[in-house]
Amino acid sequence: MFARISDNKGMSERVIPLIDQRLAGLATIAADSVGGQPVLPTGLLSDALGRPMTDLRISVTDRCNFRCSYCMPKEIFDKDYAYLPHRNLLTFEEITRVARQFVAHGVRKIRLTGGEPLLRKNLEILIEQLAALRTVDGQPLDITLTTNGALLARKAQALKDAGLQRVTVSLDGLDDAVFRRMNDVDFPVAGVLEGIAAASAVGLGPIKVNMVVKRGTNHEQILPMARHFRGSGMVLRFIEYMDVGATNGWRMDEVLPSAEVVKLIHSEMPLVQLSPSAAGETAERWGYAGANGQHDPSLGEIGVISSVTQAFCRDCNRARLSTEGQLYLCLFATHGHDLRALIRGQASDEALASAIGRIWQGRSDRYSELRSSQPPSTGSSQRRVEMSYIGG
Ligand code: SAM
Ligand code: SF4
Ligand code: SF4
Numbered sequence: 001m002f003a004r005i006s007d008n009k010g011m012s013e014r015v016i017p018l019i020d021q022r023l024a025g026l027a028t029i030a031a032d033s034v035g036g037q038p039v040l041p042t043g044l045l046s047d048a049l050g051r052p053m054t055d056l057r058i059s060v061t062d063r064c065n066f067r068c069s070y071c072m073p074k075e076i077f078d079k080d081y082a083y084l085p086h087r088n089l090l091t092f093e094e095i096t097r098v099a100r101q102f103v104a105h106g107v108r109k110i111r112l113t114g115g116e117p118l119l120r121k122n123l124e125i126l127i128e129q130l131a132a133l134r135t136v137d138g139q140p141l142d143i144t145l146t147t148n149g150a151l152l153a154r155k156a157q158a159l160k161d162a163g164l165q166r167v168t169v170s171l172d173g174l175d176d177a178v179f180r181r182m183n184d185v186d187f188p189v190a191g192v193l194e195g196i197a198a199a200s201a202v203g204l205g206p207i208k209v210n211m212v213v214k215r216g217t218n219h220e221q222i223l224p225m226a227r228h229f230r231g232s233g234m235v236l237r238f239i240e241y242m243d244v245g246a247t248n249g250w251r252m253d254e255v256l257p258s259a260e261v262v263k264l265i266h267s268e269m270p271l272v273q274l275s276p277s278a279a280g281e282t283a284e285r286w287g288y289a290g291a292n293g294q295h296d297p298s299l300g301e302i303g304v305i306s307s308v309t310q311a312f313c314r315d316c317n318r319a320r321l322s323t324e325g326q327l328y329l330c331l332f333a334t335h336g337h338d339l340r341a342l343i344r345g346q347a348s349d350e351a352l353a354s355a356i357g358r359i360w361q362g363r364s365d366r367y368s369e370l371r372s373s374q375p376p377s378t379g380s381s382q383r384r385v386e387m388s389y390i391g392g
Pocket of ligand 3: 312313314316329330331332365366367368369
């Protein structure tokens with residue numbers, strides 16, 4: 001697929017390959033970030049709004065064995081859907097090379113995601129390579145992974161052995177019928193619980209469990225989920241259903257505000273608010289109170305991620321690397337920056353690091369914050385990248 005682009009004055013025309021239709025907006029060839037004074041990695045990179053880059057999410061596949069309606073609705077992601085061809089994916093060596101430049105700029109935490117990351121063959125090899133990287137002050141990286149849990153029971157030990165520290169498992173309810181309907185491939189709750197138990201047994205913790213709450217679909221699962229994970233040592237986090245991507249038919253009336261989730265749980269199991277555990281923490285923390293009204297650590301805590309009702313863009317320190325090497329500066333971005341073109345175009349490590357630095361320095365994205373002042377309409381006309389492509 002190709003596009004003809006005229007220059008500003010209409011004097012000349014160049015033909016450039018469109019990397020993929022799903023990018024909707026044209027991917028910026030990161031070459032526009034090359035040249036000029038190099039941006040040297042000092043570990044102290046910050047963007048146009050003063051936000052550091054400490055967190056990198058790497059999507060390792062755009063495929064998934066689930067069809068959650070809020071992410072990969074079956075009608076769109078059907079047997080005819082054109083997933084990325086294998087040659088378009090960054091290889092493990094390419095991912096590690098580019099991750100090294102991010103780390104030199106200050107990244108301390110890497111999360112592997114997708115699609116379903118456990119579908120990527122030999123993922124342990126990538127984890128081993130990433131685990132060998134060191135932060136600017138010589139510390140090991142915090143390496144974690146988000147999974148739907150379906151393959152976790154089988155893979156937990158190998159992941160742990162490779163150097164993975166923790167996992168986040170997505171689970172949208174405990175009622176088998178509700179859960180099978182939500183994943184839309186008839187996968188049973190028991191399979192995910194088995195995965196969580198296996199991860200826990202091999203020490204991939206502390207485990208976080210993510211539940212996307214969709215009003216009218218699984219909101220009745222909030223209390224059963226809270227009861228189940230209270231006192232388990234795992235942190236259950238409730239995520240507001242987001243208007244990410246362009247295929248899930250998002251509607252504001254299906255969003256259950258986190259404040260209501262907290263109120264509901266508090267009415268049965270009293271909660272007290274806890275302070276954030278780290279800068280840039282997206283989840284608001286609430287601890288279960290003991291008989292004395294204070295937080296009882298043995299009962300644990302929950303988190304609520306209010307991406308829709310309470311924007312946290314001001315602290316957003318996340319860079320996202322898509323499966324095919326596009327750097328995205330926001331979950332709601334309409335285009336990425338093509339690092340793969342640089343990697344495969346023989347750019348030196350210095351040039352790659354400089355391009356990443358310059359792209360981040362120019363970042364001013366704050367979609368959720370702007371949305372709060374101007375709510376989006378259903379089915380926004382600007383086509384955003386899909387969650388399954390960019391990772392959560
Ligand atoms: N397949 C893995 C999983 O489900 O955990 C990793 C990728 S998935 C895209 C990452 C996270 O994004 C999951 O926790 C999922 O529930 C969440 N997610 C996907 N679509 C969402 C949406 N529209 N709103 C809120 N969260 C969403
Ligand atoms: Fe797959 Fe995760 Fe998206 Fe569900 S949320 S469809 S498991 S990528
Ligand atoms: Fe970060 Fe974009 Fe989400 Fe704001 S909307 S928190 S900038 S990813």
